[in-house]
Amino acid sequence: MRFFEYEAREIVKRAGIPVTDFGFTRDAAEAKEIAARIGGPTVIKSQVLSGGRMKAGGVQFADTPEEAQTHAENVLKLEINGQMPRGILVDPKADIDQEFYVGVVWDGTAKQPVIIFSPVGGIDIEQVAEEQPDKVGRRHFSNILPFSDYIAKEVIASTGVTGSDLNKLVPIVTKLAKLFVEKDMTLAEINPLGKLKDGSFVALDAHMDMENEARGRHKALLADLGVADEETREAREATPFEIAGEAVDAMDHRGVAGNVTEFDGNLGLVIGAGGGSLTLFDAVRAQGGDPANYCEIGGNPSVNKACGLAKLVLQKPGVDKIAVMMSIVSNTRVDIVARGVIKACLELNMDPAEKIAIFRIPGAWEDEGFLILDKYGVEYADRSVSLHEAARRAVEKIGAAA
């Protein structure tokens, strides 16, 4: 879950890392007050989760509070990559001597966090790594041993930084590393980390991503920041169709029938499980099909849930037929899913034989499932029909219908 910059800065500040005297607001008049309080030139920054703010005009510089208000009005109205800003951040325009970079991420290969440090900040760290590799230091640290300052010292020193800069940077990097671990972040980044004319350091921007699975451990922090439980903070906001999918999955605690993602095609998909859904979605597209949605069934959901998911997809505008397909199931039951999708058709006064382009779920209780499908005249396939072949048949049928 990604944080807005104003939240990320607050997290950094709470960890004891110096930040500028910034203010957050959703109101242009208040932006003027904040700018007046700060005194001197300010920066008005759009608070969106998307990158590319600067290019889109979401970052503006103001010399006076009045100018800050004018920029604030404009930035608050500016949509960036499909997102309206949450608000704006009013930041003093700092007098910077040098920009540094520090970030902490997981290394899935080493299975440890890694600190990345560079005396070249303010730009994309991947670009620095390509152009000036000797200016980027990396240092893994243990998941079990307590973090110790020397680890931060080593990574900073490895980039050639020494003197009082080194000594001032060690506590900042240490605090960021500890914050990364304690707050279950998947990314904790300060870029740029500014060195002011007086030689002190201050975080000028911060980017934080918290692991979704760990949100439950940080309820107090999230409540303090005003992050609501239902905010998913995915790359794009959930559509009403996707929110309805969440509601289906929440109908009871048996299994999964959800993770719905909306697309704009005519072939509705009732598919599973994790890997099966990925494979099947690719397969439908490879056969020239146009999926209306992505979803996942797994863990043996109730008939009610399978029915709810199928109804949701069947009722989606533009959907002509649905394809019900999974990789071989060993826990989810074929007959239960068959009952669910047929019931969905019946309750919507649709003919299952016509609406279900194909049913390809082999595995547990398949004989029972096939009896049900026979009764309603639904075309089905067993494991001898591959996932791609099932997708091909579904696409062929919907082509004939269009």
Next chain:
Amino acid sequence: MSILVNENTTFIVQGITGREAVNLTRECLDYGKGAKVVGGVTPGRLGREVHGVPVFDTVAQAVAHHGSPIDGSVVTVPPAFTKDAVFEAIENGIKLIVIVTERIPRRDVAQMVELATLRGARIIGPNCLGIIVPDVVKMGGIGGPAKDAAKSYTPGSVGVISRSGGMTTEMSSTLTAAGLGQSTAVSIGGDAIIGSSYAELMPLFEADEQTEAIVIYTEPGGRMEAELAKWVTDNNSRLPIVAFMAGRFMDEMPGMSFGHAGTIVEGKEDTATEKIARLAEAGIVVAEEIAEIPELVKQAIAKRKG
């Protein structure tokens, strides 16, 4: 032969009284030559039995009851308790831990894996279905009930490694239908950090005489495929590998995660396109469809032998 487990492997089930764990225990006892499930652990349930398997409050009690070290554990406790359960298993001398539980934060997984490494133990998972040696033994829910698992898995020469539990069975079933059996199939889990990656299992397959080829199922997210490509190149592996990559559509949707938690694309090296290129560079054949896999495996084996 096989990797990781064989008919003599003893293991316990932690969280054995949970609904899914009860089923899993039955399946393991019934499959192949019958797994040696020597105990189960659920705190507060000492003295109960699950399908004849004695239940203990602690792993130490299970080990004491067994009278000698226990080889493995299948961990099926809720996410908030998994780290503690795995630490308990490791500190009681267990060397092979299959973690079934999903949705465990990465910090916890990384801690478990690091302790395992320090103690010379191995973790498979989390978010996995375990290990199966066809007709011999299964450790975990992989393949489902014994009679269903028997339909999909047959003994043979192909090692299977998969980030998806269900696709482990789908691919093995496809191999079986084409007359290609499996030496061992391992569901390694769908999370961003897992105990054993492809590259970490390769040395075991490399040393297993029965194994003549490897089939992997892979997804976007992470650097595990690059790690495998490097391992294959560095070690001049004797085993041809055929890979299947799902989730190619995700390349158009950066920042979104589908299927498994580990699929989130966090950098350009994580994309399906990039991974396919890496695998191909290392001489790993990437199949377009599951149905192509058996033929590609046969060709690859023939080529190595030729």
Next chain:
Amino acid sequence: MDGVFISVEVNGDAAADAALAAKLEEVCPVSIFKGTPSGVEINAEFLDECVLCGLCLDAAPDGAVTVTKLYSGETLTR
């Protein structure tokens, strides 16, 4: 009582047995039976959730409970 796929019947005497009703409510994993002081009631909305486990058949006297698969006509009883 009929669902779309499953029908469950409890015959006359057994249906009025409050003790049996309570037992059926307890064993059914999908809450098809409801025990009341005057006997068993069927929760119609859960009939199609029946997983064909047979626990209700085992809990009742021979022939007291019948489960019918409406899609094949097969009946399960004991």
